[in-house]
Amino acid sequence: MTTDTTKNTARGVLPLPGRTARITTAAGALATAVTTGLAWTWSNDFPGELTYYGSPAGLQIVTLVGGILTLLLATAGLGLRGLQWLTPGGRNASVLLAALATFAATWFTLIAIAIQLGGLVNLEPGGFLAGLTSLVTLLGALGLPADHTTDQPPTGAWQRFTGALAATPVKRRTRELPAWAEILIIAGAFAAGLSAFTYGIDTDDGAPFVGYLLFMVLAIPALNRAGLIKRLTELTHKHRGPALCAAFLAAASFPFTQDTDQYTIIGANILIFATVALGLNVVVGLAGLLDLGYVAFLGVGAYAAALVSGSAESALGIQFPFWAALLTGAAASLVFGVLIGAPTLRLRGDYLAIVTLGFGEIFRIAMLNLNGTTGPDVTNGAMGIPNIPNLEIFGFNFGEPHDILGIPIATYGNYYLLMILVTAFVVLVFRRAAASRIGRAWIAIREDETAAIAMGINSFRLRLLAFALGAALAGLAGTVHAHVVTTATPEQFQFAGPQPPNSAFLLAAVILGGMGTLSGPLVGAALLFLIPAKLDFLQDYQLLLFGIALVLLMRFRPEGLIPDRRKQLEFHETGQLDVPDQRLPDGDASIGVTKAKA
Amino acid sequence: MTTPTLATSTDTVLEASGVTMRFGGLTAVRGVDLTVGTGEIVGLIGPNGAGKTTFFNCLTGLYVPTEGTVSYQGTRLSRKPHLVTQAGVARTFQNIRLFANMTVLENVLVGRHTRTKEGLWSALLRGPGFKKAERTSEERAMELLEFTGLAAKRDHLARNLPYGEQRKLEIARALASEPGLLLLDEPTAGMNPQETRATEELVFAIRDKGIAVLLIEHDMRFVFNLCDRVAVLVQGEKLVEGTSEVVQADERVIAAYLGEPFEGDPGEAEVSEVEAAEAHAAEAAADPAPADAEDSASTEGGPQ
Numbered sequence: 001m002t003t004d005t006t007k008n009t010a011r012g013v014l015p016l017p018g019r020t021a022r023i024t025t026a027a028g029a030l031a032t033a034v035t036t037g038l039a040w041t042w043s044n045d046f047p048g049e050l051t052y053y054g055s056p057a058g059l060q061i062v063t064l065v066g067g068i069l070t071l072l073l074a075t076a077g078l079g080l081r082g083l084q085w086l087t088p089g090g091r092n093a094s095v096l097l098a099a100l101a102t103f104a105a106t107w108f109t110l111i112a113i114a115i116q117l118g119g120l121v122n123l124e125p126g127g128f129l130a131g132l133t134s135l136v137t138l139l140g141a142l143g144l145p146a147d148h149t150t151d152q153p154p155t156g157a158w159q160r161f162t163g164a165l166a167a168t169p170v171k172r173r174t175r176e177l178p179a180w181a182e183i184l185i186i187a188g189a190f191a192a193g194l195s196a197f198t199y200g201i202d203t204d205d206g207a208p209f210v211g212y213l214l215f216m217v218l219a220i221p222a223l224n225r226a227g228l229i230k231r232l233t234e235l236t237h238k239h240r241g242p243a244l245c246a247a248f249l250a251a252a253s254f255p256f257t258q259d260t261d262q263y264t265i266i267g268a269n270i271l272i273f274a275t276v277a278l279g280l281n282v283v284v285g286l287a288g289l290l291d292l293g294y295v296a297f298l299g300v301g302a303y304a305a306a307l308v309s310g311s312a313e314s315a316l317g318i319q320f321p322f323w324a325a326l327l328t329g330a331a332a333s334l335v336f337g338v339l340i341g342a343p344t345l346r347l348r349g350d351y352l353a354i355v356t357l358g359f360g361e362i363f364r365i366a367m368l369n370l371n372g373t374t375g376p377d378v379t380n381g382a383m384g385i386p387n388i389p390n391l392e393i394f395g396f397n398f399g400e401p402h403d404i405l406g407i408p409i410a411t412y413g414n415y416y417l418l419m420i421l422v423t424a425f426v427v428l429v430f431r432r433a434a435a436s437r438i439g440r441a442w443i444a445i446r447e448d449e450t451a452a453i454a455m456g457i458n459s460f461r462l463r464l465l466a467f468a469l470g471a472a473l474a475g476l477a478g479t480v481h482a483h484v485v486t487t488a489t490p491e492q493f494q495f496a497g498p499q500p501p502n503s504a505f506l507l508a509a510v511i512l513g514g515m516g517t518l519s520g521p522l523v524g525a526a527l528l529f530l531i532p533a534k535l536d537f538l539q540d541y542q543l544l545l546f547g548i549a550l551v552l553l554m555r556f557r558p559e560g561l562i563p564d565r566r567k568q569l570e571f572h573e574t575g576q577l578d579v580p581d582q583r584l585p586d587g588d589a590s591i592g593v594t595k596a597k598a
Numbered sequence: 599m600t601t602p603t604l605a606t607s608t609d610t611v612l613e614a615s616g617v618t619m620r621f622g623g624l625t626a627v628r629g630v631d632l633t634v635g636t637g638e639i640v641g642l643i644g645p646n647g648a649g650k651t652t653f654f655n656c657l658t659g660l661y662v663p664t665e666g667t668v669s670y671q672g673t674r675l676s677r678k679p680h681l682v683t684q685a686g687v688a689r690t691f692q693n694i695r696l697f698a699n700m701t702v703l704e705n706v707l708v709g710r711h712t713r714t715k716e717g718l719w720s721a722l723l724r725g726p727g728f729k730k731a732e733r734t735s736e737e738r739a740m741e742l743l744e745f746t747g748l749a750a751k752r753d754h755l756a757r758n759l760p761y762g763e764q765r766k767l768e769i770a771r772a773l774a775s776e777p778g779l780l781l782l783d784e785p786t787a788g789m790n791p792q793e794t795r796a797t798e799e800l801v802f803a804i805r806d807k808g809i810a811v812l813l814i815e816h817d818m819r820f821v822f823n824l825c826d827r828v829a830v831l832v833q834g835e836k837l838v839e840g841t842s843e844v845v846q847a848d849e850r851v852i853a854a855y856l857g858e859p860f861e862g863d864p865g866e867a868e869v870s871e872v873e874a875a876e877a878h879a880a881e882a883a884a885d886p887a888p889a890d891a892e893d894s895a896s897t898e899g900g901p902q
Contacts, residue, residue: 429722436721436728437707437714437735444697444708451695454658456683456712456775465718 013160016143025095025144026074028137032102033067035133036060038126046113046122047204053126059109059211061199063130066102066215070137073098073226077144092144093165094226099134099141101218105211106134112207165225182235183242189232190243190250198254201263201530209534252420255413256405264412265484266533271419272481273500274525275426277509278518279473284507285516286434287466288446289345290353292495293360295503297471299493300336301329301478303367306385306488307378313385315378322393326479333475334468341467345460348449360495360503367490384489391418391483398483415484422480423522426473430518433469442466443516500529508550514560523561609636610672611779611810612687617656617666619649619834626652628834629666632812634779639801639811641825643818643845645854649834650814651692654781657812658682658689671778684712688777690768692784692814698757702748702767705756706739709774739774746770746800762793769800773809780804782813786820794820822846830854853879 016024036056049057056064077091110131114120146164177185196216203209223229236243255264280294308328310319320328344355371381379385390399390411398414409417433439441462444452453459481501482488496504505528513524532542553561612634619627627649634640642650655661657668659679668675675682688709697705714735720728743749746766751759756767765785772780785801786794794817801824805811815821821828822842829839832854838845845851853875 432722432724433718436718436732437711437716438718438721440700440704440708441711443700443704444711447697447699448695450660451691451697452708453679454660454683454689454691454695455709455771456680457708458678458680469718 013157013164014139014143016140018143018145021140021143022074022077022095024140025099025137026071026078026140028133028140029067029070029074029099029102031067031133032106032130032137033064033071035126035130036064036067038129039124040109040127040130041113041117041122042124043117043122045117047206047208050109050113050127051124058203059105059208062105062212062215063102063109063134066098066105066219067134067137069219069222070095070098070102070141073222074141092141092146094222095144096141096164097218097222097225099137101215101222103134103138104218105215106130108211108214109207112211116207179239183239186232186235186239186243187246190246194250194253194257197526198257200534201266202258203534205534205536213531248420248424251423252417255409255416256407258413261410261412264410264416266530268412268416268419268484269500269533270526270529271416271423272477272484273506273509273529274522275419275423275477276474276501277506277513277521277525278423278426278430279470279477280506281510281516281521282430282433282442282473283466283470284510285521286439286446287442287463289463289466290350290356291467291470292353292357292503292507293363294356294470294474294506295493295495295501296360296363297333297337297474298478298481298501299363299367299488299490300333300471301475302482302488302492303379303385303478304329304332304475305479305482306388309385309388309482311385311388313380313383313387315380319389322391326476329479329482330472330475333478334472337468337471338464341464341471345463345467357495357503360493364490364493367493379488379490382490384487384491386487388482388486388488391415412484415480419477419480422476426476427518429469429473434516434518438462438465500525500532508546512550512553512560514562517560517562520560520562527561610634611636611638612657612668612670612812614653614657614668615666617653617663617668619652619656619661620664626834627656627663627831630831630834630836632829632836632839634810634812636810637805637808638827639805639813639825641821641828642812642814642831643816643821643828644831644837648831650831651783652834653831654689654783654814657781658687680712683775683777686776686778687781688772688775688779689781690765690772690783690785692787694761694764694768696756696764696768696771698755700756701753702743702756702759703736703739703752705767705771706742706774707735709771710735710739712775742770742773745773745803762789762796765789765793765797766800769804773804777809779810779812782811782815784814784816786815786817798824849876849879852876 014021037053039053040050040060042051044051047058050060073091073095077095110123110127113122113127142161142164144164146160146166200209200212200216203212220229254267258264276294276298279297280291283289283291283294305325305328307314307316308318308320308325310317340356340359344352347355366375367379368381369375370378371383373381390397392398396402396414398418399411401408401410402414403409434442441452441457444455444457445459445462449459485492492499492501494502496502506525509524509528510521511524512520512528513522514520528546532546535542557563610633612632614630614632617627617630617632618625630649630653632640632642632653642653644650652661656663656666657675659675659677659682662677670682670685670687673685675685675687697708700708714731716728716731740749740752743752746769748759748763748767748770751763756764759767769780769782769785782801786797789797798820801811801813813821813825822845825842827840828842828845830837830845830848830851832850837850837854838848840848
């Protein structure tokens with residue numbers, strides 16, 4: 001089988017026979033997985049418990065997962081029945097990427113141990129062995145031929161390397177699985193996603209998190225190259241209901257995996273951030289209105305909720321029940337959205353961006369000035385409204401730990417679960433609005449406003465609707481935000497700053513994740529919140545690195561991490577599904593002909 | 599193909615009277631009267647810069663005419679373009695303006711916007727009414743795609759269609775708003791003869807649906823084959839209007855298409871210049887080929 005493919009394809013970076021390379025890779029991967037059972041270091045000074053025999057821990061788990069993944073992908077390429085389901089895409093590029101991921105994570109761990117503890121002495125034999133086996137795996141994978149055929153054989157080693165990593169079109173599925181098996185696969189995938197996320201959020205800050213990040217950055221493209229992500233997307237589209245349920249359950253079970261509130265607060269904040277980003281996605285992604293002051297609507301919601309929360313410092317001094325506070329927050333934001341939108345949405349393009357930027361700042365400064373000395377005392381100025389009491393719904397106090405299914409869920413866990421419901425609601429609103437007459441009109445306005453008007457779309461009204469809906473969704477999230485952070489201060493709602501809920505980060509989350517998509521802003525927000533939260537040792541360089549990452553992403557993947565099908569086609573003309581793919585077989589045929597002649 | 603003259607202005611669909619459009623000191627359209635009857639195909643020709651597209655924009659409300667009125671089926675048209683479409687006047691654009699990153703089907707569904715009422719609440723609640731409306735819209739859109747021959751490409755992105763099909767899709771999208779009058783701005787621009795033929799058939803088929811058509815065109819053969827009446831616009835003014843024979847015989851039209859430059863003030867002077875050009879034209883060629891004439895007109899067109 002392998003020899004067949006090697007005939008027309010470029011050989012790998014290293015001159016190895018295909019089968020030897022594959023077996024080397026598989027054996028190396030297996031050995032690497034086994035070495036995680038050994039102790040890598042003798043001291044507990046390095047975070048994660050890498051000192052025990054027989055129990056992989058900390059970064060060893062990353063290496064273990066990487067080893068198993070590489071092993072599976074490599075053996076799938078050997079032509080074993082059943083395992084081929086795993087690699088509908090390329091058989092080799094995915095192995096190479098997985099091997100690379102394992103190698104990077106393992107060697108990073110070893111180097112980090114050596115540097116942090118001062119010298120190679122600190123490595124146990126198990127560590128050296130892991131380094132060696134992962135290197136062998138990588139060398140084996142480098143010997144694998146490229147998946148795709150090329151008319152020109154690559155000349156340099158680098159060309160050969162990039163060629164080996166190149167994507168190939170995913171083959172049609174050969175065998176239909178029964179529905180229950182497919183649903184089981186979806187459930188398994190979401191469980192795996194949850195464990196990956198939980199592992200990431202639970203890793204110690206610093207080196208272990210960098211190792212985890214390094215692995216994920218390479219392992220996810222490996223799954224992508226294998227065609228697994230595409231296959232999974234197809235399955236979720238096929239079983240939409242079960243997939244949504246699985247996603248919801250996986251997300252909701254996160255606090256049950258946590259012993260303390262240390263990381264659930266990150267989870268709750270991610271959800272707030274993601275919900276606001278999804279609201280912004282209505283405005284920016286669907287209707288194409290660039291809103292640079294969006295965080296102000298979160299602020300309006302938060303302040304509205306704070307004022308009616310019954311906080312001692314609140315100027316109103318009244319306490320609304322939760323549902324009323326939620327509606328107040330959303331309604332206040334909606335009113336501000338319409339007030340800002342009505343005069344400005346008649347403008348096109350950049351003007352709106354400038355006006356919204358101004359509105360964002362005006363909101364912050366107004367909140368600063370409504371302090372009793374420079375204005376009426378409403379917001380308590382820079383001090384903000386502190387001591388916002390915890391929510392209470394039907395006697396369920398969010399501030400107290402509760403046992404749910406025998407597992408104690410503390411304050412932030414409670415808020416996390418509440419935010420799951422809010423996020424689910426916003427997801428529902430986004431999905432339904434996008435796939436409707438209104439959503440189509442928004443996209444039409446984004447695409448070509450003149451043509452949209454000529455189709456009878458009242459562009460002003462629809463833009464205002466998008467603006468108001470986006471504002472209301474942000475206000476909704478803002479009410480919960482106020483209770484989670486327990487204070488509402490003007491400084492939380494800036495245009496740009498190192499802490500995530502600000503306009504620049506929100507916009508970045510939408511663009512990074514993928515404009516106009518549902519899961520894009522969720523993923524973008526999770527990354528943009530988690531990475532600064534876990535890498536606080538970078539501190540001063542955080543914004544710089546963030547900027548560099550954003551520039552790189554926009555250069556190489558302008559459609560975002562999870563691209564809208566439209567956007568993907570827009571930015572990458574070639575390899576799209578829509579153009580008749582006669583060229584491929586034709587190309588192959590002509591190659592065959594020339595080969596035959598030669 | 600000969601044109602059966604169905605109804606020569608039995609019912610007036612569109613009536614434009616004294617439409618004038620000035621941009622600062624420039625008068626792009628000057629006092630143009632035009633009527634389109636039910637089931638009529640009316641052509642609007644003229645050299646580049648004659649104000650044809652400006653006139654179109656005045657009809658559809660994209661421009662608010664400086665003077666004059668436009669009424670559709672007896673009622674004055676609103677000055678808001680989206681209300682004009684709602685009233686029943688749909689249009690296509692000279693430079694194709696599709697929603698490039700939406701699918702073919704979605705493009706046509708957007709065209710259905712004015713004929714559906716489902717707002718945001720109904721979209722969020724997804725009641726039976728919403729589902730029914732969506733289904734009807736899709737059926738209707740698919741009918742139109744069948745009609746224009748694009749049904750097989752419903753899920754393609756509009757931007758990936760070949761040029762001729764993009765033109766067809768634009769027409770399908772305009773038809774989706776269930777118009778009584780369709781304005782086509784150069785529907786065959788950039789098409790090869792076969793595609794032009796197909797477009798001709800399509801326009802006849804649209805007329806047979808009972809939709810009046812007003813079209814701007816540069817392809818003379820296409821216009822004279824297709825149209826019941828042709829109006830000629832030169833320098834913002836209507837020069838002649840009548841059946842193909844009348845217009846083709848009119849020597850001022852021949853002169854205008856030969857492209858004698860009109861320099862200076864358009865207006866009364868223009869007529870005399872046309873007169874002068876007439877004599878010139880008589881000498882120059884006995885039978886000016888329309889295509890060549892068009893070329894020379896475009897190189898020496900007046901101000902836009």
